[in-house]
Amino acid sequence: MVFFGILRPPKVPAMKKEVQNKIVVTLIFLILISIPFGMKKYEEFTSDSFDADMDMALERYGFFLEDVTESIGVNFVHRRATVDERLHHILPQISSVGASVTVVDFNNDGLHDFYLTNSEFGEKNALYKNMGDGTFKDVAEEMGIADLNIPGLGASMGSVWGDYNNNGFEDLFLYRWGKPELFRNENGEGFTRVTEEAGLPDHINANTAIWLDYNRNGFLDLFIGGYYHEDVNLFELTSTQMMPDSYEYATNGGLNFLFENQGDGTFKDVSEQVGLHQSRRWTLAAAAADINDSGFPDIILANDYGVDEIFINRNGEYFFNTGQEAGLGFVPKSGMSVSIGDVMNQNSFAIYITNISEAGVLMQGNNLWVPTRQVSEDIPRFRNIAGNMGVEIGEWGYAGKFVDLNNNGNIDLYVANGYVSDEPDTDYWYDYARVVGGNRAVIIDANNWPPMNNRTFSGYQTNKIWLNDGAGRFREVARSVGGDLNLDSRSVAYADLFGTGSMDLIVANQHQPVKIYRNHVKPEHNWIGFKLEGTKSNRSAIGATVILHRENNSTRKYVSGGDAFSSQSQRPVHFGLGEEKSIRRVELRWPSGTVQIIDELELNQYHKITEATE
């Protein structure tokens, strides 16, 4: 029957059908294994990266970074701390931090200066004074804050500036692996060491400190984050069992401290009383901002070898850890840096925390936590959208800093990467992975850690510059905009160093030279800045929130007392505006609780605003 023969499919012999099935399954398999290859090719196809070219970068991205380190007279080289000889076999990873940068106008001349820490005993810290003619001069020696890496006292790890005595000049707090120090600024003409009379402790292995006025009494308090246990003297070990007791669940780090400013030049340790002695995580970075609009600054901690934490400030009386409830304290990673910013111009703060990603070995990914809803009245819930926004895969991250590099009104991200660059084409990861995968009894003892023998360890990694397109995606542009830096970068600060209204960058590199980038921004992009001075609030105005209401949205920034990794950027708050010609109004929320509204402000200049007393 021809008719049926046409309608019915011909009978396939069993053998032939088996072959057909085999082909289908094999095709499915081939499609599956080609997916990553296809994704890479698609990324390459959509990327429009080009070699550094100022004209092209200005046209396409609105800014270009020029390395001006030498030409402005900066020749600082960081040297790492030399610790107890029982740790020398792993010295580069033990002494992998200490290069830091903080920006300050220490003499109130209206120009941004910056302070760099060194770490090896005998090596000096540097205070680069802005000479106002595009050059800088190291004045640390004459100001009395250079020679601070001293056996018995410790190695500098970082600094942070704040006017703790409200006399109008920024004072210096220096944290070490060793004794923390406070230096009072004597009218911009020198610094006096006031550590003993301030009542600071003898020894903390600190890698972060921030100023904040936690109880809103008008005086800056001091938070210090402990990394190694405070009983460990890294320069004279009593035991080699001082390494983390777990790679992701460590419980033997240093305590965190809060020193309350008594208003008379002394500080009182209130850490236990306010609830900050609940855990012994390995804190590497901290930032404080009012993330729940309670009026009080909350503290966010990035912890190495464990989960991150959010300490919500309850009425300036105590802090409670809401890391888990808020969503960011569950999956343990290696938190290295905390930066806070309104990443989508929604008038709320997001939190960026860097971690470690090494292809094929450890893929933690960085976290961009954005607020989604309230868990309760004062606990916001956050969701990690780093992957969606394209800022997830860094490498061995340190400072991750929000900064509007092209003044277009969207904050971008500068992320420092790279751990230990030593002999090229060598790698310590195999040995590292063996030990950190081991049990507590193995990992905790430095003697069990294989020697590094000059091997590179996640070194020669390039810093990332992620440009925010304002529509929910970031694009990596470092190579194209002149920011292709592959040193072991740690700390990053921004400041308008040359008075152009753009944010220049200072990048401190571990055991390597510092780098200064002058930022050339598309001239059509407008901006506005605010230099705040507290009256009822602390005079530095640290903790103040500035809300800029524009035609289409509102966005916020805050006056930081230190953030990211061991860094502090310029005190004045700066907003890029793109091609907007005006702003609607500015709302200032001072730490004291005072709210000030200002209309009709000129663009492209800094406005000095003093806290209203009424």
Place this chain on the structure above:
Amino acid sequence: MTTLQLSERFKTFKVPPGLIGPLLITAVVVAAHFSFGILDGWQKFAAALGVAVITESVLHKIVTGKWRNLSSAYISGNSAGILVRSPMIWPFALCAAISIASKYVFRFRGTHIWNPTNFGIVVMLLIASDSMAVLSIQWGSNMWAMLVIWIVGFLVISKVKLFHVCAVYMISFFAFAWIRSLYTGGIFLAEVAPITGPMYQLFVLFMITDPKTTVSTKNGRMFVAFLIALVEMFFRFGEAVYAPFYALFIVGPIALIIDKLWQERKDKQLTGTSDIEKIRT
């Protein structure tokens, strides 16, 4: 029902052998996650598990025209969900899919020759190492969790009469760790450290003991376990972080193919002998 009857029932209760693997891995996942948050997130784990089950169902239906028991896919999905480490979801799903698909593509004499998860992990490390890594940290910071998992795991493995595989592998691992430390001048504890982590627990309890991809005789299985540890040693000399996976990836299928051929030859000889006997009679 009386208490006595209940007690008798409890004594005679036996978990069906096919459920032992799924139950053990479920216990490990649940305990590890609620104790230490070992999973990267439930969505990623669910992606691995869901894709494994779907892939198994679809491919089996295509190949045989029938639906099949999904306990094997369940174990593979769990293993991929625990072992893959990535901030993205797709590597979890892709690893699970590749693991299952490998069973239908690479076959010899009617059976698959790679442990599916081992295959998936190694292929993912080759094609997507910039997007994923493999679990290489430990369960929390104390020894107890590790010991409990080892003990429970060994008890269960003993039930299915495969403890000898684990024992030979572990003894060989320690011996080769000692040899490596002598050869490299390294610290013995650092050489031994990885076996105290969860990656090895999953490797020893679920991969090298996979009944489908182990050889047929007890002596053969012990020899293969020894060979895996031996090949692993050479990968470790080459500083391969995931040395055990690569070792099993190479040794496993070769051993299985040789075993199948040897079995066939033996069967043929037996058949030949019996034919001759038939003729004589």
